[in-house]
Amino acid sequence: MEGAARVIARRGVRGLRMEELAAEAGVSTALIYYHFKDRAGTLRHTLEFISDRADRYTAGEEEGAEGDARQDLEQTLLLEFQDAPEVRENSTAWGELRASAIFEPGLRADLARATLAWIHDVADLLGRIEPTIPAPELTASAERLTGLLEGLSTRWLSGALPLAHARELVSEAVALEIDRLTR
Template sequence: MTRRPDSDEARTRIVAAAVRCLARHGVRGLRMADIGREAGVSSGLLYYHFANRDGLLAATLAHVNDTAAAGRARAAGDGRDALIDNLVDEISDDPEVRDHAAAWHEINASAVFDSALAAHLRATTADWQRRIADGLMQTAGKTAPPNRQAADAQAAIATALVDGLSQRWLTGRLSTDEARALLRRALIRQFGGDAAGSTPCN
């Protein structure tokens, strides 16, 4: 059965509302009724799309990942430089970016104690890393990884860098500018070469 366009739009609104609610209240404070109100949908429509909170959290993780991936796909310029730019842009004062980062870290923290949530997080992280590795393999020149195994390793390190620095940024241990500069510097070291006019560190 094919979903109607208005049904898809409602589902997207619900997931976006879940991101905002997670960013404000965390996983423990997440209530389906609050998400329905935030999305402006009835409880019936909410449960039509998501039978339970677990399914909604899984969709929220996928939404955060897909939003970042869409930015990578739109990035202009050389593949390696554009990939670095996009990863750095996952730390930003833009309210939507901050909400996405906060929701991601809330789910990360809760997954330590929730095996079902941990399984969703593993799958989403694996997809994030795969997309980055794909981008690395498509770049040409001397900075391209020699094989898929090397690209996978670089992608795993890159995502860990984003995770760690964005957490310090969200908790105020680093300013936005500091976190972005450190992330760019680390990614240039990891991937090799210049990026968006930045100077590689020796």
């Protein structure tokens, strides 16, 4: 699964070849098929693996010091923009999943669920900053912030946007949204 994540980060979901994956993992292709049935099964397991790994990252943050809700939010959003290989692999794989879902309805359900959960988490963090704000407002802000994140993520991964600048843009967007909600 770790090898698969690396290959996906390098070639994309649609560029993944079973042979390269096998080489990356240091086994034969036949063994991959033995464990995961076929290409689609391999992909499913890999995406699940990546999803779990991403949850692990965020988990630590949310329980963190109750100190500053706003910093928690910013921290969480900025997790996506780091130069660690695992983060890059996760972001790449998720980006691929999103892009693939446009043409493969079978992926849409999984994707929609994950996206909704993500939006809900962000809305929740926003709500902790100022508990009086009605839920629909929080959701709309969360949708804009996560939407922006996804857009900038693609730019970053394709080399069109330096990491530091991406982080600045996100921070400022957070400031704008909070400003709007608390005014």
